[in-house]
Amino acid sequence: MVADERGSRARSRGRRPAGENTRAALLDAARIEFTERGFDGATVRAIAQRAGVDPAMVNHWFGGKDGLFVAAMEIPVSPEEIVHRVLDGDPERSAERILRTFLSVWDTDGGGALAALMRSVATHEEAARMMRELIGRVIFGRVVSAVAPDQLELRAALCGTQIAGLAMVRYVIRLEPLASTDHNTVVTAIAPNLQRYLTGIL
C-alpha cells in the first residue's frame, strides 16, 4: 500500500515493476528511520514494516542494513568494498587503498554527486547525522577496528576530517592544484597523513 503510493508518486511516466516499488519504499522508509533513530537504532524489521514489505527484501535489494543505509544516502560507494579493499593487503598501506577507492568513485561524475552530498550535509541536520553514522560506524568505524591499535573512535573521526576535507577542497571549494590533479599526486601527498590517523602514534 505504502509502496504502491510512493512508487506511483515517484514516477509519473508509467507503472513501475513491483520490485522497484519495493526498493523505492524501502529507501523512503530507511531515510525516515535512520534519521529518527540513527544507524544503530534503526532496525531492518522497523524499516520493512514502515515500507509495508517483508524484511527479507532488505537483503534481497541491498545486501543488508549497511547497503540500505548507503543507498538511502545516495553515496555511490559500497562500504563492504571499502572495508574489503582496506583489509586486503598490507595494513601499513591501507590509507593509500582508501584514498584510491574514494577518488575513483568520486571522480566518476566529476565529483557532482559528492558535492551535492556535502551541500546536503552542510545544510540539513538529518544528512549531517547520517554522515556522522557513515564516518563513525559504517566505514571508518570498521576500518579502524580492523587495523588500529587503540583510540578507535578518535581515529575514525580523524580519518573523517581528512576525507571530508579532501572532498570539500577538491570538489566544493575547488582549490588548485588539488581540484584537478591526478590521483597519484593526491595519494602521495595525503596517504601518509591518513595512515598516521589509522595506525600511527597519536
Place this chain on the structure above:
Amino acid sequence: MVADERGSRARSRGRRPAGENTRAALLDAARIEFTERGFDGATVRAIAQRAGVDPAMVNHWFGGKDGLFVAAMEIPVSPEEIVHRVLDGDPERSAERILRTFLSVWDTDGGGALAALMRSVATHEEAARMMRELIGRVIFGRVVSAVAPDQLELRAALCGTQIAGLAMVRYVIRLEPLASTDHNTVVTAIAPNLQRYLTGIL
C-alpha cells in the same frame, strides 16, 4: 550617496553615524568586487569607487584589503594575526599554533559562525570562490610562503583539506570525540599531520 542608501536600508531603527555608513558600503562593495574578480583582481580603488567613498577609508576601517576581505566574509579571524602567530616561534611547531588559533576563534560562539560559513561555502559558488581565495592566498598562501621549502600551492591546498575537514567534523557533522573534546587533544592528534603539509616531505 550609495553609502547613505545602503546604510539606511541596512538599519531601520534609526539614523546611523556616517562612519558606519561608510563601513557598510565598503563591505557591500567588497562582496561584489571580490566575488566578480577574485581576491587578486579586486582593487581597493574599485571597491572604494563602487562604495562611493575615499580609498583611504579601506585602511581606516579594515587595515587594508586583507582585512576588508575577511570582514566581507564574516570570518571572525584576522589573517594578520594568524600569519603573525605562525611566524612568531619555531617553524616546526607552526601547525600547533595555527590549530590553537583557529580552535580558539571557532569555539567562541560554539562554532555557530563557522558552521554557517561552511554551509554558505557548500551552497553558494561565490562563497566557495571566496574560501578558495582565503585558503589559497590570504591565509595559507602566506603562511606557506613563510615556512615551506617547496610546492607552495600544493601545501596551501593540503593545509586547507585538514582545516576544512576539522571544521566540518567538529562543527557541522559533529562526530565525537572530535565534536566536544578539548583543544589539547585536537592539537596533539592533528598538529603533526598539518605540520607535514607545511614543512614535511610530501
